[in-house]
Each structure stands twice: as structure tokens, then as C-alpha cells.
Amino acid sequence: MAQQKTPNEGLARLLREAAWSETQLATAVNRVGTEVGRPTKYEQSAVSHWLSGTMPRKEARAAILEALSRRLFRPVTHAEAGFPAPEGNGSPLGTVEGLIDLGRQDMDPSRRSILGAALFSVALTIPDWPDVVGRVEAFAAGEVTRIGMGEVQMVEAMTERVSGLDDEFGGRHARPMAASFLVNTVAGYLKAQAPDNVRKAMMSAAADLCYLTGYMAVDEGLHGLAQRYYLKALELAGAADDHLTYCTTLRGMSVQAVDLGHGQHAMRLADAAAAASPQAGPRMRAFLAGQQAHSAAQLGNAEEALRFMREAERAMDVAESQAKAFGSYDPSSLMYHLAQVRHELGDEAGAVESMQESNRLRHSVYRRAKVRHLGLTAERQLGIGHLEAACLTWGEALDDYPVVQSGRCDERMREMVSLLSRYRKNDQAKTLLERAKAVGVPVAA
Known part of the structure; x- marks a missing residue:
């Protein structure tokens, strides 16, 4: 006689706390899997089996815990979710x-x-x-x-x-x-x-x-x-x-989070960086405020975002009046933050304008950033209906792309191919797709 499974009360309790349906949990778990390049297709029936006592696969357990942690804004442990402790969980x-x-x-x-x-x-x-x-x-x-x-x-x-x-x-x-x-x-x-x-x-x-x-x-x-x-x-x-490196690292973690769409987490990290740097110089203060502005904008808080941008602009004015610090936060970076704020708040034309200004101000040695940001600019130009301008911008990005070994640049070029595929009858788009194929960007048939 088969042994009866014990319902997973821990997972059920977390599902209630999250105010999620079984389908919503499955969707969130699939989203986490896609992020790490291991897409899954769980449906409501899989969650029902987990709740009834079927143990999810090891990879699924990690994704379930992360999905619930994101929803609840706190760590969710294996034990809390009714899962066995991971192997090698020593000191x-x-x-x-x-x-x-x-x-x-x-x-x-x-x-x-x-x-x-x-x-x-x-x-x-x-x-x-x-x-x-x-x-x-x-x-x-x-x-x-x-x-x-x-x-x-x-x-x-x-x-x-x-x-x-x-x-x-x-x-x-x-x-x-x-x-x-x-x-x-x-x-x-x-x-x-x-x-x-x-x-x-x-x-x-x-x-x-x-x-x-x-x-x-x-x-x-x-x-x-x-x-x-x-x-x-x-x-x-x-x-x-070393306060400077500590704050720089928190700021970098905030940038990572906001680029992945985790605005609330990004805001917490940006606020933590600002709180940990009470004596930061004006250039660091500008970067921190710019990052806080981007995070606030992603959360839909326009008033806070604009307040932080004004603070960043004031700090940058002070920084630029002092000795230049090549390689750190500069006017190009500030304009990029303004572009991101405008984009998050729905001002796409303004976002394009700020991105173009950022690209104009950037030092030529930052080739990787140039390719990535030109790609992003072109995507937003196309989004407001400027196909020819977008093709010119993408063409400029393609000039430097072959010598750049960067996952994020690869992503921007793949997005270019995907977006232009519907415009194959346009001569500029067709030429650009042919160039992309010639330098190794995958082009759909």
C-alpha cells in the first residue's frame, strides 16, 4: 500500500501570506528560471502537487524560495517552505x-x-x-x-x-x-x-x-x-x-537590481549606500542621488525621483567646479540617469534626448558602454516611431560591437535584430540586418 503524502503546510502558509494563487506562484517561479537561463513551464497543477506533499526538484526549490522572497520582501528559508536543508549547508x-x-x-x-x-x-x-x-x-x-x-x-x-x-x-x-x-x-x-x-x-x-x-x-x-x-x-x-568602496559596492548592487526590474530592492540598496556615506564628496553624492532617482522612478514615485535628480544635478555642478576625476561619475553618467528616470516615468521622447546627450558626452575609451547605450538609444528611438534615426544609431553601435566581448552588448544587438525583423522591406533596416549577420549577431530567417 502506497504511503500517503503529508501536505506541505509551510508552503501553503507562505502562499497565503503572499496572497498568491497557485497559478501566480507557478508564473513567478517560471520568471525566476528564465532569469538564470533555465526556463521552466510550471502550471497550477505543479503547485497543487507541491502543496499536497510532492517534493519539488532541487532547482525548483531554489526558484520557489526566491520567488516568495521577492513577493514578501524578506528571506524565505528551506525549513519555512517545508523543504529539506540544502546539502553542504555547514558553517x-x-x-x-x-x-x-x-x-x-x-x-x-x-x-x-x-x-x-x-x-x-x-x-x-x-x-x-x-x-x-x-x-x-x-x-x-x-x-x-x-x-x-x-x-x-x-x-x-x-x-x-x-x-x-x-x-x-x-x-x-x-x-x-x-x-x-x-x-x-x-x-x-x-x-x-x-x-x-x-x-x-x-x-x-x-x-x-x-x-x-x-x-x-x-x-x-x-x-x-x-x-x-x-x-x-x-x-x-x-x-x-574603507567607506568609499563599501558605498560604491552598495551602489553597484543597486544598479544591478534596478536593471533587473527590482525597484524596491534597488531603492533599499541605494538608500543604504547614501546612509553609509555621510561624508561623501560631491561626485559620489551625485551618483548616489542619481541611482536613488532611477530606483524611485521605477517604483512610479515621480516626485521623489525628480527631487533626487535635482540633488544629483546640484552635486554634479559642485563636482565639475573642482578637479576632474576621469573614470568616475561624470556629466555623461548624470544624463544617463536622467534618461532612465524619464523612461521609467513614461517620457520616451525626453528619454531619447537625454540618452543622445549622454552618448555625446561619453569619453571614447568607454567602448563597451558606448555600444550598450547606443543600442538602448536606438530601441527607444524606434519605440517613438523614428525608424531611420534608430537605424543610424544602431549602425554606430555596430561599428564598435565586433571588438567588444560583453553579454549586455550581445543582448542589445540581439534585441536590435528582433525589433528590425518586422522592417525587412525598409532598405536601412535590411542593410543593418545584413551587417549584423556578417559580424556574428544571430539573425532570424
Whole structure:
């Protein structure tokens, strides 16, 4: 006689708390699966089976927990949902050991698909500044060579060079290089004996590199992996008493969230970054306010969004009156934020105008950003009926696209092909599609 299944009361309770139907949960789980490149087609019947006691597959459990966490704006645990604890759920690794483990996985091509499937989580626990200051374990190990400021400067220089490669050519090849450097060089320095000022400077340099590596993971659409690098950056920045990198990382996490459409999570992260940087300079203040404006606009809060944009503009005016800081937030970035705010608030013509101004102001070395933002500009030009102008903008993006290795740029070019497919009888669109096919952008038959 078959053993009777026990209904999953935990999952049922969460479903009631979420005020979702079984069909709505199935739809949310499918959406999470699509985000990580593993689309599913669950329907109401699957949820009914889960509620009756059928255990979902391991991948489905992760997606269910993430979907419910997003809906409830809090972490939902395996136990709470009536699922068994995940395997290997032991004590967390120390900061350096965890960084080595993460970097080694990222360096290994056979592990990339697994890392890429990691879910972006809105329920991720973000350590507050007081929690990370001094929390990282002591690194001195005795047997490792003593380091000085020369090694710190070398790490900083390497980070700057990798960042330059990312800006010009995209991060697809640069990120594994950064991961290898983290494992084979930086981790050893973090364990070395050093005076306190050198040790903090090295942790700060390592935090910068972790942030950059996470940013490059975002560029490839590896959002769960990016979050893991960002968390390491927060831990190291806190240990180094480095407010700037801590706030920069929170800001980057907010950018990641808003680009994925998680406005409320993005707003929380942007607010946290602003709260953690009471003494931020005007350029950082402009970036933080611009990010708060974008997040507020995505939530439909026009008044707050415009207030934050005015604050960003005032801060940028002050920053531009001081020494220029090439490579940081600049007028081009500010116009991009204004374009995003206008787009979120439904002003598509204004969004196009601001994007064009942003593109005009951008430094030529930022080739990856140029391709991505030109693609986005063209999509919005087409959205307001300007086909010929959109084709000219896309053509400019295609000029640089072949030398850029970037997941987000690939996405913009695929979107171009998809949108132009209905305009094949237009000579400009036809020519553009032929160019796209010639440089390797997939073109539908």
C-alpha cells in the first residue's frame, strides 16, 4: 500500500501570506528560471502537487524560495517552505578562504555553467557598516612573506588595468583574469604579515578588485555570481575601514537590481549606500542621488525621483567646479540617469534626448558602454516611431560591437535584430540586418 503524502503546510502558509494563487506562484517561479537561463513551464497543477506533499526538484526549490522572497520582501528559508536543508549547508568560510573558493570556481571553465545558474536574490543579507568593520579574521599566517605598500600599489595598478580592458573590450575575458589574480596573488597577500596600515590598504585594494570582478559578472548576466563577489567586497571594505568602496559596492548592487526590474530592492540598496556615506564628496553624492532617482522612478514615485535628480544635478555642478576625476561619475553618467528616470516615468521622447546627450558626452575609451547605450538609444528611438534615426544609431553601435566581448552588448544587438525583423522591406533596416549577420549577431530567417 502506497504511503500517503503529508501536505506541505509551510508552503501553503507562505502562499497565503503572499496572497498568491497557485497559478501566480507557478508564473513567478517560471520568471525566476528564465532569469538564470533555465526556463521552466510550471502550471497550477505543479503547485497543487507541491502543496499536497510532492517534493519539488532541487532547482525548483531554489526558484520557489526566491520567488516568495521577492513577493514578501524578506528571506524565505528551506525549513519555512517545508523543504529539506540544502546539502553542504555547514558553517560559512572565512573571508579569504571564501574568496579563494569563489575565484577558483570562476577560473574553472567546467564550473562556469553552475556559477551562471546562481539566482539573483532580493533577500540577500547585506551586512551593515558597523557589522563589517573589524569583523574579518586576522590574516597573518607567519609562513607567508611580509608585504609592504609596494604590493598594495601593484594590486591597485592591476585592478586599474583590468578595469581599462573591461571598459574598452568588455569583461568576458578580463573577469577570469581578475579571478586568477585574486586566487594566486591577492589571497596570499591578505594572509601575509604586514603593519596595520599596510594590511588595511591591501584589504581595501582587494575590495576594489572584488567589486570590479562582480561588476564584470553583471555584464555577463551572471547575477548570482556577481552578488557573491559584491558581498566579499563589502566584507573587505569594512575590515579596511574603507567607506568609499563599501558605498560604491552598495551602489553597484543597486544598479544591478534596478536593471533587473527590482525597484524596491534597488531603492533599499541605494538608500543604504547614501546612509553609509555621510561624508561623501560631491561626485559620489551625485551618483548616489542619481541611482536613488532611477530606483524611485521605477517604483512610479515621480516626485521623489525628480527631487533626487535635482540633488544629483546640484552635486554634479559642485563636482565639475573642482578637479576632474576621469573614470568616475561624470556629466555623461548624470544624463544617463536622467534618461532612465524619464523612461521609467513614461517620457520616451525626453528619454531619447537625454540618452543622445549622454552618448555625446561619453569619453571614447568607454567602448563597451558606448555600444550598450547606443543600442538602448536606438530601441527607444524606434519605440517613438523614428525608424531611420534608430537605424543610424544602431549602425554606430555596430561599428564598435565586433571588438567588444560583453553579454549586455550581445543582448542589445540581439534585441536590435528582433525589433528590425518586422522592417525587412525598409532598405536601412535590411542593410543593418545584413551587417549584423556578417559580424556574428544571430539573425532570424
